[in-house]
Amino acid sequence: MKNLLAAAALLASLIIITGCNKGIEPEPERVVPPGETGFSGKITFEGSWPPGVTRTHLFVFKNAIQSAADFSFLNLSAVIDPVPYGSTQFNYDSIEMNYIEHAFLPEFKIQPGEHRYVIVAQSNNPEISFARGDWVIVGVYCIGGDQSKPRSLICNEGSITAGVDINVNFNNPPPQPPL
Amino acid sequence: MKKLITALLFFPVLILTAQTGSLKGKIISYQNDPIPGVSVVITGSQTGTATLSDGTFEIKNLPYGRYAVEVSVIGYAKRKLSVDLNAGTKPVTVILTEETIQSEQIIVSAGKYEQRVQDLPVSTAILQPEVISRRNYLTFDDALRFVPGIAVNLEQVSIRGSNGYSKGVGARVLVAVNGIPIYSGDTGDIVWELIPVIDIARVEIIKGPASSLYGSTAIGGVINIITRSAVKNPVTHFRSYFGTYDKPAYDIWKWNNNLRTFYGMELTHANSSGSLSYTFSVKKFDNMSYRENDYARRNLAYLKLNYEFSLKNYLTFFADFLNMDRGNFLYWKDSRNALVPKDEDNGNRVKSNRLFTGLIFHHTVSDKITAEFKSSFYHTKFDGYGIELTTSTADLLRNELLANFDLSNSFVLTTGLESSYSKIKSNIFKNPDFFGAGAYAQGEWKISPAASLTLGLRYDYMKLDTLKSANAAAPKAGLNYKITKDLIARASFGTGFRAPTPSEVFTTAGVGGGIDVKSNPDLKAETSVSFELGTIYNYSDDLFFDAAFYQSDYREFIEPVLTSDAKIQFVNLSRARIQGFELNTNWNLIPGELKFTAGYNYMWARDLDNHIAMKYRPLNSFTAQIDFSPGQFDFGIDFRYSSKVEQIDFTLTQFPINLVIDGSKRVPVYVTDFSAGYNFFLGGAPAKIYLNAKNIFNYNYVEFIGNIAPIRNYSVSVEVFF
Numbered sequence: 001m002k003n004l005l006a007a008a009a010l011l012a013s014l015i016i017i018t019g020c021n022k023g024i025e026p027e028p029e030r031v032v033p034p035g036e037t038g039f040s041g042k043i044t045f046e047g048s049w050p051p052g053v054t055r056t057h058l059f060v061f062k063n064a065i066q067s068a069a070d071f072s073f074l075n076l077s078a079v080i081d082p083v084p085y086g087s088t089q090f091n092y093d094s095i096e097m098n099y100i101e102h103a104f105l106p107e108f109k110i111q112p113g114e115h116r117y118v119i120v121a122q123s124n125n126p127e128i129s130f131a132r133g134d135w136v137i138v139g140v141y142c143i144g145g146d147q148s149k150p151r152s153l154i155c156n157e158g159s160i161t162a163g164v165d166i167n168v169n170f171n172n173p174p175p176q177p178p179l
Numbered sequence: 180m181k182k183l184i185t186a187l188l189f190f191p192v193l194i195l196t197a198q199t200g201s202l203k204g205k206i207i208s209y210q211n212d213p214i215p216g217v218s219v220v221i222t223g224s225q226t227g228t229a230t231l232s233d234g235t236f237e238i239k240n241l242p243y244g245r246y247a248v249e250v251s252v253i254g255y256a257k258r259k260l261s262v263d264l265n266a267g268t269k270p271v272t273v274i275l276t277e278e279t280i281q282s283e284q285i286i287v288s289a290g291k292y293e294q295r296v297q298d299l300p301v302s303t304a305i306l307q308p309e310v311i312s313r314r315n316y317l318t319f320d321d322a323l324r325f326v327p328g329i330a331v332n333l334e335q336v337s338i339r340g341s342n343g344y345s346k347g348v349g350a351r352v353l354v355a356v357n358g359i360p361i362y363s364g365d366t367g368d369i370v371w372e373l374i375p376v377i378d379i380a381r382v383e384i385i386k387g388p389a390s391s392l393y394g395s396t397a398i399g400g401v402i403n404i405i406t407r408s409a410v411k412n413p414v415t416h417f418r419s420y421f422g423t424y425d426k427p428a429y430d431i432w433k434w435n436n437n438l439r440t441f442y443g444m445e446l447t448h449a450n451s452s453g454s455l456s457y458t459f460s461v462k463k464f465d466n467m468s469y470r471e472n473d474y475a476r477r478n479l480a481y482l483k484l485n486y487e488f489s490l491k492n493y494l495t496f497f498a499d500f501l502n503m504d505r506g507n508f509l510y511w512k513d514s515r516n517a518l519v520p521k522d523e524d525n526g527n528r529v530k531s532n533r534l535f536t537g538l539i540f541h542h543t544v545s546d547k548i549t550a551e552f553k554s555s556f557y558h559t560k561f562d563g564y565g566i567e568l569t570t571s572t573a574d575l576l577r578n579e580l581l582a583n584f585d586l587s588n589s590f591v592l593t594t595g596l597e598s599s600y601s602k603i604k605s606n607i608f609k610n611p612d613f614f615g616a617g618a619y620a621q622g623e624w625k626i627s628p629a630a631s632l633t634l635g636l637r638y639d640y641m642k643l644d645t646l647k648s649a650n651a652a653a654p655k656a657g658l659n660y661k662i663t664k665d666l667i668a669r670a671s672f673g674t675g676f677r678a679p680t681p682s683e684v685f686t687t688a689g690v691g692g693g694i695d696v697k698s699n700p701d702l703k704a705e706t707s708v709s710f711e712l713g714t715i716y717n718y719s720d721d722l723f724f725d726a727a728f729y730q731s732d733y734r735e736f737i738e739p740v741l742t743s744d745a746k747i748q749f750v751n752l753s754r755a756r757i758q759g760f761e762l763n764t765n766w767n768l769i770p771g772e773l774k775f776t777a778g779y780n781y782m783w784a785r786d787l788d789n790h791i792a793m794k795y796r797p798l799n800s801f802t803a804q805i806d807f808s809p810g811q812f813d814f815g816i817d818f819r820y821s822s823k824v825e826q827i828d829f830t831l832t833q834f835p836i837n838l839v840i841d842g843s844k845r846v847p848v849y850v851t852d853f854s855a856g857y858n859f860f861l862g863g864a865p866a867k868i869y870l871n872a873k874n875i876f877n878y879n880y881v882e883f884i885g886n887i888a889p890i891r892n893y894s895v896s897v898e899v900f901f
Contacts, residue, residue: 006768022428023846023879024887026515029431044523145526145565163512163840167523 030160032095037112037155039078039164040093043120043139047170049086054126056083056138057099058092058166060110060153061117065177068132076100078110079128083120095160103128112157117150120168133179139168147174200264202238204271206230206250207865211414211900214252214275222247222259235270250275257771259810274858274865276309288383288403290621290633291358291392291593292583300633300657300671301389302328302713302727302761306382313813314854315420315871315896317441317466319371323402325802325817327763327778328386332795332882336369338386339729340757340784341399343795344883349683349737349749351399353389357406357495358581359537362396363559364573364601365608367680373499373535375460375481377416377447380407386761387729388675388709391635391655394597394617398675398707406497409456409485410449415901418445422894424469427518428877434471434519441466441894447481458483469890470518472506472525491543501533507563510885514841517879517887524565531561547586553579571605589625594618601681607696608685611644615678621655633657633671641678641704644685649704651676665717675707679737683749697746705735705751721767730758736786738794741830754787757796777803794828795883797821797848813856813869821848827884842884850888851875864901871896 032038043058058080065071081097083090100108118141123134141164143149155161206217213234220227221238230236243265251257255275262271284296284305296303304326316322323329323336330337332344341351354361354369362369382404389397424439447460462479483497507527511517519525537555544550555577563569581595597617604610621635635655642648655673662668679702686696713727735751742748759782766775780800784793792798800821807814823845832842856869870893877891 021849021876021878023849024514024517024844024881025879026429026431026517027513027841029515141522143525145523163516163519163522165512165522 030162032158032160034158036095037110037157037159037161038094039110039153039155039161041091041162041164041166043083043087043090043092043166043168045088045090045168045170050122050136050170052124053085053122055123055128056085056087056120057081057128058083058118058120060094060115061119062115064117064150065132067178071132071135071177072130076130077115093160099128110155112155115153115155118153118164118166119150119174120166132177137174137176138170139166140174141166142174198243198266199240200243200266200268202241202246202248202262202264202268202271204236204273205234206236206252206273206275207234208255208275208277211412211865212410214255217250217252217255217275220249220251222249251771256808258808259772261810272860272863272865277307286383287405288355288358288385288389288401290591290623291581291595292591297661297667297715298631298659300631300659300669302386302669302711302725302729304328304384304386304763306384308376308379308381311376311379312418312867312896312898313815313856313869314817314852315422315869315894317443317464319376323384325804325819326384327800327802328761328780329384330797330800330821333886334369334371336402337796338384338400338402339731339759339761339780340782340793340796341731343738343793349677349680350396351677352402353393353397353400354402354404355393356404356497356537357539357553358403359539359553359555359579360393360396360577361535361557363533364557364575364613365559365571365603365605365680366682367396370501370503370533372462372464372477372479373481373501373533374404374406375445375447375462375479377418377445378406378449378458378460378481378483380405386727387671387711388653388673388707388731390651390653390675390677390707391637391673392593392619392621394619394637394639394653395615395641395651395676395678395704398677398705406483407458409487410451410458413450414448416445416447416898417901418896418898419443420894420896422871422892424889425877425891425893427469427890428879431515432518434516437467439467439469441468441892451485454487456485468506468508469892470508470520470887472520472527473508475505476503478502493541495537495539495541497537499533499535501531501535503529503531503533505529507565508886510839510842511887512840514844527563527565529561529563531559533560534558547584549583551579551581553577553581569605569607571603571608573601573603573605575599575601590622592620592622594620603681607687608681609644609687609698611681611685613641613643613681615639615641629661631659633659635673639676639678643678643681646684646700649678651678651704651706667715669713669715670711672710673708675709675731676704677737678704679749683737686749695746697742697748699748699750702737702749703735703751705733705737707731707733721770723765725761725763727761728759729761730756732756739828741828752786752788755785755793756787757782757784757793759783772808774806775803776806777801792825794826795824796826797824811858813854813858813867815852815854817852817854819848819850823847832884839885844881845884846880848880848882848888849876849878850880851878861899864899866897866899868898869896870894 060078061075079099080092081099119137120139121135121137125134140147141151143151206214215232217230219236228236228238246262248260250273285293287293289299311322320331324331328339336352338352350367385401389401421442443464445462449458460481464477466475468474480500485495487493507529508520509524512519512521535557540552542550557575560572577599579597584592599615601613617639619637624632626632637653639651653674657671660668684702685698687698709731711729716724733755736755739747739749761780763778784796802819805816831838853872853875858867872893874891880888
């Protein structure tokens, strides 16, 4: 009986020790002002940069580009500051690096909700334009590394969605939306 | 008159209660073999009998009624059962599970011949295969996590700190099947599923360097899987399991709404015809995993043939074919996306095929001399699909000639010759070839009734492709001294060595996650000097203690490091020391019913040049297991703890590389598993059903940076023998 009690006491101790602790926890969500949202991540580049490129940006669109007309300001959610030519890695943060807000419209901010198309695109035009023909899509935020399957970006009010990473492989470009 | 009436009234009752019958039955093992000499006793009485050579028994002239019956024999766990004896009672069949007194167990790996554990100069452990099916471990290495002194970082096994984590490359623990190593020719990695659980008789573990007998890879120890001997009666075994992972501990970690499941099936048939016996098994395993792009699918076919030419000569041949397809989860995205890989790794997968064949010819030359010839061929091929295709094909041929000379009652000599050759074709390891040859001799003298001395020496020659050839001599000495019948002291001293594997020297590829591996043609073989002092104390047949102090000093210790140009490279650390203390106990609280097993290991592992801890090695670890088997039921609780590791690959987790966001997060490990089982008969066939809950508190921990270990999961498994 004493043996049984000893075993039961040991078992209870183990349960108490282990049951109270959850171990590794996620980092606390980065808080932004109420009503605002944002996202952050990293763009990695593989292969040789094409010659003549003057602009490389990360674009976020509300919906996928089904036609050239969808590549428009009306469908646009965010544009990140330009990536320097020849970069192999580019870390970004949409609040710190909101290109439209800083260059054109101070009130332009990404809205909470689902954004279905996140891409990295390059242009040979020194000026920023919304002519679809000016841009070549070189990377897509996607599911399972398959660039034909875009992954939605979910932005929640009052927080930053981290880890929106995109891999650009110049030797293996993604499918191009209609021109 | 009243007395007469009363007597007449009760007469029929007396007749009824006086009716007697025979309790008949058969006692068998889980392999359907009859067990003779088993004691079958009515609890609390002197009434009983013993089983005959065919395992049957009969207790005659028992009054009808309900009986508690105890079934026991040395070498098996005691069983209690309840029987209603009446005119319709059929013969009962009882299945016993193997269980031996710890120090009485037989082991062949320490000296390459049969020895009792209590006669050895080194620390050992024995794992019974029943624990794998009882606990429904999905892979064999999961069972090793509960062996004191063994740590498993992801799939890489380390005995007393011999390995940190290097993606399976460059193992320091030799894993063998019947003494034949099963490491691959290119990376030297191990696939644990090669042998079906049902064909495993036991797994022997040598804790500490065994290079003096086994050569290069055994610098940290040996895990030797011993398969079952030839069956005499036909037996078919079917095992199937199904399980599911629970929700992650945090909603933010939920990445998929589907149930994440795993299942497996294994069908094995063994039989004999004349001098030939065979075992054939097929197995399928599919695990969706709790993480994205971490699935695993495996298919295995296994064949073993035994042919007895005579009682003195027999041949064993076994062959495995294993096909695998798995996702290649390298690191989490970050701690808020802990079950999702980095985007650039998502979709990476590895497909591989392995064919392993082994041949053992045993020849008894005389009463004093036995010889064995062992030969194996291992073909491995893998294709890794990621940003770039990585591929490797390796063929490894090994031969060994072993002889045991039992020269007198007090002296046994074991000698052997070994050779191995491997050829690799790969776009990441270049196309190197490797040749190795070794010769060894080990003698054991019984210098007095209480003491035995072991002396051994092995010499190896190694040539890895264009690198300069290397030689190594590994001497060993050991002493076992029985202070009393129940108190045994042991000591051993030896050197070890390990040649770098082709993958450590020649790898030049991206391993994903944006990191590349750099070759190092200057990599040298590592060497070690080790000693151990230990003791066994048998307080009683039911309470056993084993304690050991150990130390290994390494020179040119091979470890992966991150270079200044942000590439992984295997380099030689000049000096490293691992020392520690291990205490194990095995306590049968209620013999045959309630057992408590525990082990504690304190380990101090230091890089002596840089004065820092060695990576991925916990200072303290503790395991405890309680097994309770009342009647036909089995219950088990397993607990393991290891302290937070001090050193990890910080260069991967910190500025400026910061490859794994939040990768420095690590915690002590507390894992508790629960199992419950029921043994029954299905249409007359012995069967068992088990429910398992793993990591019942859903504790989140990592064994390697950015890799959350399995979250809480539940499974049900069914086994039938027919």
